[in-house]
Amino acid sequence: xxxxxxxxGGLVQPGGSLRLSCAASGFTFGDHxxxxxxxxxxxxxxxxxxxxxxxHSYTTEYAASVKGRFTISRDDSQNSLYLQxxxxxxxxxxxxxxxxxxxxxxxxxxYLDVWGKGTTVTVSx
Amino acid sequence: DIQMTQSPSAMSASxxxxxTITCRASQGISNYLIWFQQKPGKVxxxxxxxxxxxxxxxxxxxxxxxxxxxxxxxxxSLEPDDVAVYYCLQHSSYPFTFGGGTKVExx
Numbered sequence: 001x002x003x004x005x006x007x008x009g010g011l012v013q014p015g016g017s018l019r020l021s022c023a024a025s026g027f028t029f030g031d032h033x034x035x036x037x038x039x040x041x042x043x044x045x046x047x048x049x050x051x052x053x054x055x056h057s058y059t060t061e062y063a064a065s066v067k068g069r070f071t072i073s074r075d076d077s078q079n080s081l082y083l084q085x086x087x088x089x090x091x092x093x094x095x096x097x098x099x100x101x102x103x104x105x106x107x108x109x110x111y112l113d114v115w116g117k118g119t120t121v122t123v124s125x
Numbered sequence: 126d127i128q129m130t131q132s133p134s135a136m137s138a139s140x141x142x143x144x145t146i147t148c149r150a151s152q153g154i155s156n157y158l159i160w161f162q163q164k165p166g167k168v169x170x171x172x173x174x175x176x177x178x179x180x181x182x183x184x185x186x187x188x189x190x191x192x193x194x195x196x197x198x199x200x201x202s203l204e205p206d207d208v209a210v211y212y213c214l215q216h217s218s219y220p221f222t223f224g225g226g227t228k229v230e231x232x
Binding site for chain 2: 108
């Protein structure tokens with residue numbers, strides 16, 4: 001079974017840091033780009049970040065709202081994806097989802113087709 | 126950034142009705158468009174990718190169409206299980222952007 005499980009969310013004060021993790025199983029993690037998407041309470045979806053696969057040099061992309069504060073990374077040996085979040089703001093409060101993305105083999109067939117259940121980040125004093 | 130304008134933002138239709146949701150991109154996005162369904166309290170679920178390709182396991186009453194800047198999600202014969210918020214996503218250029226969502230309810 002293809003599965004993504006996020007962890008690491010919690011309550012943090014403004015200006016604080018948090019590291020989210022996403023554990024993948026049931027597919028060849030290293031072949032896929034991986035994305036983070038978030039959803040603020042009662043709001044729509046917002047794409048946050050992407051990390052490409054090793055064959056694409058692990059290059060990264062960020063939304064303007066998090067660039068310079070968040071860092072996406074991965075450990076293919078552990079089938080894990082991470083999001084280091086620094087200088088957190090109240091507007092970063094959201095459920096954070098990791099999602100499977102593009103691969104050279106499947107291109108868009110398996111693109112954003114599997115999401116984790118999400119982990120909740122609350123930034124408040 | 127590419128803006129995705131989704132309409133309507135909410136709608137109410139009867140069981141069996143045909144429902145149409147539109148997403149308009151601020152510039153051409155080729156076929157880099159995905160539709161998601163999110164039921165209350167649930168994780169977004171991919172319905173359609175590459176404008177018109179149906180996700181495996183998704184009922185055939187869902188379909189997608191469009192090109193360039195205007196795209197449509199159609200639900201033929203609305204069912205109670207289709208109550209949800211529907212989002213489009215463009216992945217043509219960074220940052221990827223979602224439409225604002227369409228809340229579909231049963232009349």
